[in-house]
Amino acid sequence: MISDVFIPAVSSLGAVALALGLIIHFVSKKFHVEEDPTVKLVNGILPGVNCGACGFPSCGQFAEVLVETRNSTMTCPVGGADLAAKLGEALGMTMAEPKPQLAVLLCQGNNDVARQTAEYLGIQDCWAATQAFAGPKQCRYSCIGLGSCIAWCDFGAMRLENGLIVIDKDLCTGCAACIPACPTGVLVMQDKKASRYFIACNSRDRGAATKKACDAGCTACQKCVKVCEDNAIVIEEFLARIVQDKCTACGKCIEVCPTKVNCIRLENDLKAVKQKQAS
Amino acid sequence: MQSVKLKVSYAPFVRTKDSIESVMYNVALALAPATVMSVYLFGMRALLVNLVCIASCIGFEWLMDTIRKKPASCLDGSAFVTGLLLALNVPSNLPLWMLVVGSFIAIAAAKHVFGGLGHNVFNPALVARVFLLVSFPAAMTSWPVPFAVDMETAASPLGILKTDGVEAAMKSLDLMSGFYGTMNGSMGETSSLALLVGAGWLFYKRYITVYIPFTLLGSVFLFTAIFHLIDPAAYAPPLFHMVTGGLLLGAFFMATDMVTSPLSVRGQIIFGLGCGLLTAVIRLWGGYPEGISFAILIMNGFVPLIDSWDLNDRKAIHHKKLQTT
């Protein structure tokens, strides 16, 4: 019985397996593609999230182009200075350090301070909402508050709080993947700084209209412009803007801002930063 | 006027009254004649089988939703229809625990493993039926005789055809009684009349199209007719194949399942032809007397391929146009 059934079955299957194995072996030898070990090395250093911040669709492609061109100005914004140093070491050259950036929301119109128009009951996505109307908040420049950017962020740096996006500065790598997710353009990239003042408002409406729509809106009252000693604040289209290069973070503008919820925001407390530096 | 709070959504602002529930319960309604026939033919035991299958399918659906942390979909009708179809696909004397096992296979292994309603590749009720058939072949092929009082069982006409040949099979069945349903078989598949009435309702509500059932039945008819003409002694006439087994139940209610059939007309015709030919081949030369379940399941597996052919054609059309403009 065993010799009748078992032996022919095992031997025939074994022969088939052997033949296929030989074919695979031959094909893999014949069509072998030589891979540059440096590309593999560089690829290992890169974060491997394929976020697209460098301008290439994937980390692998970035590595290939970098190894081929040896272009020292190519940077990975996500990895920052550490990664640039590691890449330089691997390739035996000095890589340019990326200018670290950060996504910033120019809006403070949460559900408490921003007036609403109508309730939105369509697809819960900001772009979809703007196809139906100007958005559930009266201010058409505001953060729509449906959180589309959360899904676009590869690093989990966004979350929704009370109808407003909050960005975790530690998790944000500055890859800018979230920017196209925002239909109102209230989400922008800014250079990463230890501390900064900025106008957290995007409303280009006249002062009266802004005030009617939101308690945290910049009404272009000019008070901050007058008090600023560095001439770092300009007003464009009824909206103040702080020129980051000139701002010395003296904090005088915050004191004079008359809006109910200060439209000028200080990001990272200066005192805390100084303490950290001292210690 | 101040009390009015405006709500914004996207057009259109009028919608059809149809919903998943209405589609599913209308399919269940279309199965009602066959269900009534099953109780009429096989007695209260058939009613019990129906109830156990439906209840356990809904129960497992609820359980799977809970485990997968999904919104409860157990009452959307799909589990109800799966349970009903499973019940109509088994003999009425099947032990109840087997029904519960079958329901578990249908809902958990065939449906929720793939992602729940709309994502399953294979028809859940058929997967369960085939599972039961290969696991418990004896129980699944001992057919109660209609109106039997003492659980009398006998082979089905297709079974006789397989084991004893054409002459014996033709002698065992008069075609008209097969049409009305007084023959041995699964609970819901015996009465062609009841199934046709139900199919009429589905056509009237436009829940199914003519392409799948008619290509399926047509190809079985033609295929068996050709072989019957070649050798009437070895092959049964096509009408015998039409009324026996689960052919009509499969053609109108299982192959047409929206989730597991192709979307395009072209795809549906291919699907129907494939089901029909496989059924005929299995019936004529296969190891099992009945082939419709296997045929539909095999073709279910081809649906993604058929659909992607359609998709690539669409892409080709638009790609050409995008380039010319």
Place this chain on the structure above:
Amino acid sequence: MNTFRTGGIHPPESKLTGNSPIEVMPLPSELAIPLSQHLGKPAKPVVKMNDEVKKGQLIGEADGFISANVHASTSGKIKAIKPHPHPGGQYAMTVFITPDGKDEWAEGLECAPADWKRLSKQEILRKIKDAGVVGMGGAGFPTNVKLSPPPDKKIDTLILNGAECEPFLTADHRLMVESPEDIVTGLEIMASLFDGPLKIAIGIESNKQDAIETLQRYALPKQIDVVSLKTKYPQGAEKQLINAITGRIVGEGELPFDKGCIVQNIGTAVAVCEAVCRNRPLIERVVTVSGMEITRKKNITVRIGTSFSDIIAFCGNMSDKTNQVISGGPMMGKAVFSLDVPVVKTTSGILFINNLALGKSMERTCIRCGRCVEVCPQGLAPWLLANVAQLRHFDEIQTLGLANCTECGSCTYVCPSRRELVHWIKYAKALVANRQKRKSA
């Protein structure tokens, strides 16, 4: 009976106001006239705050080739020029006029002009442009631009769209019954702009038998066909109407004039007649006020710029159950977010409904029933477009015919899973456009 080839649906017609004669609504206490009531660039304001204007005076000048003039709907004083809610869902620069009650025509407009047959083609087009006539069916494409196709396109068919396939709307229906002479004259004027043999047809859905009979009386003696169309949505969509009447198919990326056709709306024909024969700019239009939740449903002639809340006051009141107010028809209209929005040149109806199928997560999984494919008049696979849009594969979605979707909403209407198919398609279109904008920037 003529109809288009693929797809289509038949939602409940709900034409509640088909037999109500058009009433004229009295002047409201304030008019808000948006400078953007058409496709293309908004008009440039040519008046300042506190200016006195006369009825029919130009207040916004067409800015560029695809743009249209905007006129004061009555005499009065300019109160403000500021952004204001627009029935299209966005905010638009709007001129506010406080009427002085005299309703005086601006100079040169009250005189009876010469017979239009003596005017040259250029003069006719000039008059249509000056009067700010735009397509009044919904898109608002400037009529003078549409009537001057590129010289290499030979136009052999002029179609007037009397299908009015949207449920509820009856404005065009009433116009056809009440002013057939103006419609036929407007059509003749437009036809006179084209050389060579021209087939002229008016397509009307068969549910408006009185309109068909009336227009036949006036149109047939002038060699204008009146074509009875099957009652099926979207019979009045440009591409479908051309297909129904001529059998031609306007393909992907093509415009009607590529197939030798031009389609105009009923309201537009009347506006052309007013502009050319009576020198009157487009300052009023017929609007259907309907829906289950308003007391007096009717067809009314209103001045452009009348706010929805004034119309509600004129038509009784809306019930507390109203949760959506729609500008346009229920299939392709927009739900307004404020009752301050004004009637614009493209507002064909205002509907007050209690939409019970509303909720944040009404969408359920696709059960692959294939109905959306069956009803799509453009032969697309809406379920697939929506799936790919949801996955944000915007390169792939363009190869599936995204640009070919006319957003008629038939797919969303029939979906038993309540999927927002057309909304997802619109979402993909917006993001594809945004991506192209970013790439070119």
